[in-house]
Structure formats: C-alpha cells, structure tokens
Amino acid sequence: MDQRPGDLPLVRWQAGDPEGSKPQFGHPPTTIFARAFDDRGYPIIKSIDWDAVVGYEPHQATSWILYLHGLKDARIHSLLHSLEWAMEGRGLVFPQWPALRSSGLIHACMGILLQPGMFSDRDPWSTSFTSNIYGLKIYYLLGLCIQISMAERQYLYDPSCVSELYDIREPFFQFVWDKRHLLDHVYRQNEKFKYYLLFAKSASLAVVWLRRILLTVNPNLPPLPLCMAHTLLHVWPFMASRPSSLLVIRTLYHILRWEIQDFDAFFDSYFQQVDPKNDRDPDHMIIIGMLGVKLQDKHIFGDAAFEIAFVTDAIVASQIARVAQYPRAIGLIPGYISWLHRQMCSSTSEQFTTSDYLALFLSTMRTLVKAAPDMVSKQIKMFAFQLDVVSLLGFALVLTVKDKVGLELDTVVDLLKILEEPLVQSLRQYRHPRNDYQYFTDILCTSEPIWHDVLAELRAIHPDDDAQEELQATGIKAWRGLGMATDALSATVSSSSGMIPPQTSFASAWDADGSPVTTSIDWQKVVDLETSHVASWILYLHRRRDPQIKVLLPYASDGMRVDMGCVPAQWPAYRESRLMLVCMEILTEQDMFKDRGGTPWTFTCTAYGLQIFALLSFCIRHVYYSKGSDRQNLPLMRDVFLRRESFFQFLWDKRHLTESKFVGFEDETSIGFRLISQTSLVWLQRIFLQSFNHLTPLSDRAAHTLLYHWVYSPNGDMYKNSCIGTLLGFMLGDEENVHEFVDAYFRDADDAHIQRLVAHLCSHVQADNDDTPDEEPFAAYYVLTNVIIHKADVVASMKLPNECELFPSLLIGYHRQMCHPTGEMIKIADRLAPFLSALQALYKVIPASMNEQVDAYAGPIDFISVLGTTLVRAIKTKHDAWFELAIHLLGRVQVPLKRSLEEHGDARKAPGNTTPQVHLDEMGEDTPDTTAMFSRDHDELSLPTPPLTEFAQQDDCNMDGTPVTASIEWQKDVVYGLDLLAILFECLRALMVMDRGVVEVSLISELPEIMSQVEQPENGGIFLLLPIIQALMNGAPEYINKQILHAGDLDFVSFLGAQLKMALSGKLSDAKNLVY
Incomplete structure (x- = not known):
C-alpha cells in the first residue's frame, strides 16, 4: 500500500551514524488493519490488529516499531509479541521475512538497542522504555532475525543480507558483551522473567550464527573482536539447553584452537573486565564452578566431550590461581575423573583417540598438581573410591609407557603418590576409626583385583629404546609403590594430610578415641626408639598447631649434630620416612616466617621456621658428606631434586631475613637464616651435580639467593667463599643466560x-x-x-x-x-x-x-x-x-x-711481577720458547743482540751470559728503564715466531717472507706495530724519542726497512713521516 505524504519515511540505522539512530517522527505509518481512524485519516493505534500487520503488511512492521518507540507508546509490546510469535521456529516457512529484512528491521533493532539510556532501568517489574524487559524484547527480536538469516541461508546468494549483517557485527558483539549483567537473574522461573531466561541462549546463539555467516561468506575476514569470544565464554555457564550449550562450546573450542594465539592474554583480558556482582558469587567464580558440572554431564561424549575438556584445560592452565582459590572448584577433579572414565569406556569420537583424551586429562592434572597440590589431594581423597581412581591411573600408566610420553608419566606417578596415603590410612582404621577415612577401607578391595593385571601389562611391554626402558622402570616402580603402600606405616611425604596421630608407646595418657595426648609423650624416647615416626609427628603437630612441636624439634635436631663422616643413629629412619620432604613442605607454606623474632612463639614466627630449616640443613649436610651411602640416599634425593624449584623460590622470597644489620652479630635470626640458606644451597648443588649431573641454571632462584646472601656475609666468614664460588659455577655453566640473570636480579631487588x-x-x-x-x-x-x-x-x-x-x-x-x-x-x-x-x-x-x-x-x-x-x-x-x-x-x-x-x-x-706473568703467559702458553732466538750459536748478523737488563734472575742466563727472557722481571724494567718499546718488540717477535710455527728465525734471511706478511696484514701482526708507535708519539713524543735510543739493541733496522718499503709503495703513506 502506498505511503501517504508526511508519513514516517523508512529509517535504516547505520553504524556510527548518530542521525540514523535518532530518527524524526511525524505521522504514523499507514495500515488497513485499524478498526478506527482519526479525523485526519490516520489509524488510531489502540485499534490496530498487530498480528494482521505482521502477517499481511510486514513491510510496515519496521516503521511501526520505530514510530511507537519514538512516541514511547506501550503498544509496541503487542507488536513485538506478534513479531516474536510469527518468527519463532519458522525458519524456511516464514514468507514475511524478505519484506521485514528489506524494510531494515535488523538495523532498526540495533539502532534502538544502542540508544543512550537503554537498559538503565533495572527494576524487574518496570515497563518503561529504558527497562531491561523492554530492551531484552528488542534484543530477542534481533536474535530471531539473525537466526532466520542463518536458517534461510540467504547470505549465500543475497549480498544485501550479508551487507546488513556485516554492518552491525562490531556494535552487536560489543553490545552483547556490555549487557552481560542481564544474566544475573538466570535462575528465576517467573513468567515475568521469560526474557531473562532466554537471554543466555539468544545471546550466545546469535553470536555463533553471525560469526558463522560472516566466516562462510568471507573466510579471509579480519579477526573478529575479542569481546565476541568473551561473550561466548561468559554466557556458556548460564545456558540450560544442552544442544545450545554444546554449540557454544564447539564455537569457543574452534576459536581457542585456531584463532587465539595467547591463552593467557585472552583469559586475563576476560577476567579483568568481568565485574563481580556480589562477594558470594562473582561471575568468574560461576564460570569456574560450572567447569566441573559440565564435565560430569553423562550425556556429553565423543567430540563434544573433548571440546569441553579442551576449553576447561585452557582456562585452568591460564587461570590456575583463580581456580585454586575457588571453593566450589571441589567439583573440578571428580568432574575430570568421571569425564575420563566416560571417554575410556564409551567414547564414539572418530576424530580423537584414547591417547588424545588421556593427554588432555593429564595436561590439566599436571597444571593442578603443580600449582594447587592441596586441592588435588583433597578432592582425590574425597572421591577416590566412588570414581575408581586406582584402575583409571593403572590404565593411564600403561598407556603413557607404551606411547613413550615421559611428561605425562610423571603426572600419573604424582597422582599415584597422592593415593598412597588413603591406602595407608584405611589400614589404620581398625586402630583408630575416624569418620574422615571410613570409606577408604574399600579402596583396598578396589585396587587389589587390578594391581596384578596392571603390573603384568607393564612387564609385558618390550621397550624400543633406552628411553622407553627407563619409562617402563619408572612405571613399574610407581605401581609397586602403590601396592606396597599398605605396609608403609611410617611417615609418608608431602601428600600426607598429617591429621592422624602416629602410634607411640611412650605416652602416659590417651583421649576418648584412643589417640595419645601429646603433652604426655616422652619425646626424647620417641626420637631415640621410634625414629621412623618422627617425621609423622612433626607433620601432625604442625598441622594441628600443637605447641608440643617446640619440645620435639630440639631432640630431633640434636641427633643429627655429629662430625663429618659419622652416620647419625637416626638417619636411616629419617631417610626412609622422608623427613627432608616434610621439612621442605612446612617451610614452603605461605605463612611461614610471617612474624619476625620468636616472642611470642607462634607457628609463623621466624624462630620456629629456623628450627625446621636447621633440621633440614642437618639432613642435607649428612647426605652431602655421606658419599659412601649414595645408593641408599639416591631415592630420597630424587624427590628433593624434583622439589628444587619451589624450594629455591622459597629461599628467594624470604631473602628479606638477611637484610638486618650485622653490628656485633646482634640479629641471630637473620644470621641463622643466611648461614643455613648458604650452606644448604651449596650442598644441594654439589649433591645434584654428583648424583644427577645437573648444574642449576641461572633461571632458578638459587643463583639469585646466593648472590643476595653473599652481599650480607661479613668478611672472614668461612662460608662466604663457598657462596660466591658456587655462583661462579652457575654463571660459567650457563653463560648464555648471564644477561637474563643480571636483568632479573636488578628487576627484583x-x-x-x-x-x-x-x-x-x-x-x-x-x-x-x-x-x-x-x-x-x-x-x-x-x-x-x-x-x-x-x-x-x-x-x-x-x-x-x-x-x-x-x-x-x-x-x-x-x-x-x-x-x-x-x-x-x-x-x-x-x-x-x-x-x-x-x-x-x-x-x-x-x-x-x-x-x-x-x-x-x-x-x-x-x-x-x-x-x-x-x-x-x-x-x-x-x-x-x-x-x-x-x-x-x-x-x-x-x-x-x-x-x-x-x-x-x-x-x-x-x-709486583705483573708484567712477567702477562708476558710469559701470552707468549708461552701455546708457543715455543722464544729464548732460543737469542742463542749465540747462530750467525751474529742473523740475530740481534738482546738488550741488557739488571732484572734478570742471576741463575737464569745463557752460556754467553745473556739473560733468558723468561727470567726477566719485566715489571721492574718498565718501572726503572721505561723500556715499553722493548716489551712491544719482544711481543711482536714472539707473535711472528708463533704465526710461522718455527723456533729459530733469522730476520735478515727471512726478510722476503716477513715482507709478504707485511703486504698481507690479515696473515700476520707486524703491521700493527706502527700505529702503536704513532699513538705513543702523539701522547708523549719526548718519552718515545728517548726510547728510540734502544733501536740498536732491538734490530730496528729490519723493521724500518719493511715499513719504509710499504710507505714508499703507498700502502702506509700516512706513516711515511714517522718512518723517516
């Protein structure tokens, strides 16, 4: 139907056009579906049948939306409802879409959404034109437009459609990201909040469809803005529909794998922009918490399962700090374990193999074990039996050895070590039943049937090379360690929780559950007669914050104070119970050394920390000096070696303890920490070099710490030399990284x-x-x-x-x-x-x-x-x-x-004696003895007479009484005689002899060869003497003229002859005057 004069013209919003987003409104559009008209013939709005307008006048729908929006007329809600009802789920059978699209509906919706003030009214019951409800209706309509464009595939043959979608891509992606706060009410089920419930789905799907359309039409499209991927990441946890969620995950997977080069920068940018809505559940915490939920979904398998795990691994690897501190991350480990079980047993993916799934699982576990070991240990212990972790890790152990993947094997071994303690604790239940570990008794029943099968499979592997043979040995050792864990009643290592008291026969009182009262224990007898339990007691008392550890530590340390070469009686038990690892774990806790001094005594004071550090230092010292028992110490030191980086970092982080003044040695805390740090580092480095042929690189904090402590060591300190000497070994062994070492030290100090x-x-x-x-x-x-x-x-x-x-x-x-x-x-x-x-x-x-x-x-x-x-x-x-x-x-x-x-x-x-050392080292370290040049056995005309000097040793003369040049004290000759030219000529002669490889030479008989060297400077060094003399003449001409008096003694004629020939030939024209 024709438009009347004065009617609202079609307004098409253009990105970046302020006038397009604020059209001028006059008369209403025309329609034949109004039941009443005013006296001017315009339809009365409340009488219009909007369903009929959408069905039979779709070309007017956009004009009506803009008109009603401009008037702020609430009847626009009816029009929007009619449009949504007509467009929802229609796809290919929606004949009105071409008219709606050509009328500019997409641009009109985008223009309204980007108007100032939109979404400013957050009252959930408001119906104003700035409310969330109204804005979400407009956005939902825009999402339906993009969905229909995708379903019709008009973008493949209609350039105008693609042009419209391309125009809105930047503002649309940015709009969706800016309005992410609309997801806050996702869990409300009231009909009033229908659009809140739909926003997560419509936002994500619209982004996915628009991206797919643009990339299908133009694969070389410039990179889309990061806010698009950030939107998918943000909306994903709020999606209730599994198909839609998987579509978003697949899109995000492709973006991360093929388009994002720097995961850390991408996720850092996302988390920095997310504004927490409340302290209890900020948005980034919701995302981290949903990772475990999605992984545990039993309906997700095949390619979709791999994609969701890949996205999870990327988040964990780049944001491990946030993952580790999130309390709800309790579901992440069981989620990943159940995910792997599902893929191992029922995966139907044709694209990914079992090894792919396992590698992805171990990659995430490796990151978590390294950065958040406590969280991993806690969650595995809580879900070990329900998820059958033992059989899963047994399968992983066999597969990693077969595939020869050493890094993944190390991760499996770490996880097996975490399982050892639950097995040990379950064996103790008959003595001390505790609720925390009751269900672990069943782990024994779970692990026993598969233990022998896995061991048999490991033994059946035929290694292809030495590397695989080493991996096989490591796997067998780790699996046997799990089987032997049921007998390991002594202290376990850093994975131990330390919350169950060890057994002792030297307590005089017990509490209600049968545990010994620590104040009644004779700690001296525990150290002497139950030495294998000392490590467990230290860990237990530390975790329980029991002050009795103050009594135990001196007894534990006193037994290690023996002379070098002597074996302390307690050492074998300390070694087997991994006391060193317990001490290292305690020292590297975040709160250690937090309180300076020792009054009042606390578990975070430096006095307590130094007691633990001293005990560790005694153990390191004994390992270093007990070279006869390397074979027994090697397994323990291998575990220490694996923890070296975190231990070195701990020493560097606590460097402030060495900054106290040392006037009168008043600060015993600082002196003690410095001394123990220096000796421990030096001994550990020597142990690593002897046992593992490993020289600590400069990138580790050991070198930084040694240099830092050396600065504060007083002169005369017996350990000061060892400190700087070890640092020199680090620098000479890693010369390529000296620059980075110096830069890092200057940056951090x-x-x-x-x-x-x-x-x-x-x-x-x-x-x-x-x-x-x-x-x-x-x-x-x-x-x-x-x-x-x-x-x-x-x-x-x-x-x-x-x-x-x-x-x-x-x-x-x-x-x-x-x-x-x-x-x-x-x-x-x-x-x-x-x-x-x-x-x-x-x-x-x-x-x-x-x-x-x-x-x-x-x-x-x-x-x-x-x-x-x-x-x-x-x-x-x-x-x-x-x-x-x-x-x-x-x-x-x-x-x-x-x-x-x-x-x-x-x-x-x-x-004294500086010059002879220099001269003789330079002339004699790789050249023949030049003293033969001065022998009287040759023709007097062939060789010059050596100059006389009173500074030759009396006993070091030739048969004719001339001095042997190697015996001359050249320094004194320089001081008293100022024979600098003599030194230079001697150096020149020695160089010439060295270059020609002969011992005896006649300058006159070999003059042609000398001249050939002069003419080819790159083959000799004689041509350099003239610039030297020129420099000396410019600096002190009187002094040089005085030295020329020695020319007769130095065979100056042959040299001047060679230089004069070159000067006359023009090759040294600048030196002509000097030669004359």
Missing part, C-alpha cells in the same frame, strides 16, 4: 640493595690483604664485570663511595687476577676478556668520566702491563674493538705515567 651489591663487589675485588681463599677474588671479579657489562647505564649512575669507584676497582681487580699465585686453571683470556668488555661498556655510557679516571689512576696503578696484555691478545685474536681501546688508552696514559714516575719514583702502587 630494590635499588638500595643493588647499590650495596656494586659497592661490596668493588670493595671486595680491591682488598689485597684479605684472608679469603684464592678462588673467591676471581668469582667476585667475574660477577662485577658481568654486572657492569649488562647494566652499565645503571651502575654508572650510582653514587658510590670514593674507595669503591668503578675504574680503579676494575683495574686493581684485574691486577690481582694476573698476579695471583695460584689459579692456573683460569686462562689469561678468561681474566682479560671480562675486564675489557666492562671497560668498553663504561666507555659507551660515560666516556668523559672514564677519560678523567684514566688520567687520575694511570700513574698510581700499574696500567702498562694491562695495555701490553691487551695489545698482544688483540693481535692474536684480531679483535678490533680491543685493539682500538688499547690504542686510545696508550695515548692517554703516557703523560700521567711520566708525571707519576717523576713524583713518586719507585713508590708506585703496583703489584
């Missing part, structure tokens, strides 16, 4: 400690009169240089004490390394390379300050030997950066060196 660390390192490398062993100075020197190399900008900006300045500390530390009486295992390059790299790093950050420090310290501190070593090493390794650095420093050092010698004479503060 506070600024005050970092400054104290640098000052302590500088002070330590300078101390030349300390009583520390020989290995420690190099360790501190190596740590300091690496700290400067990787954090030069931070270190250079620190205000250090005058006695701890960086440059003199590095220089003196380097001299100590070169002049050290021992340390032959440390090569020259290992000492020199970090020093030069540190200098380079500082020059890049503070070049001006470095030049000032070179000028200030070049005289007081021997710098010549450093530069000589640098030049030789640079020439041998062709290291351009080192050579350029040495040339720069040579130019700066001459003037302050001359000034210092004139002022102080012989009183230079330089360690």
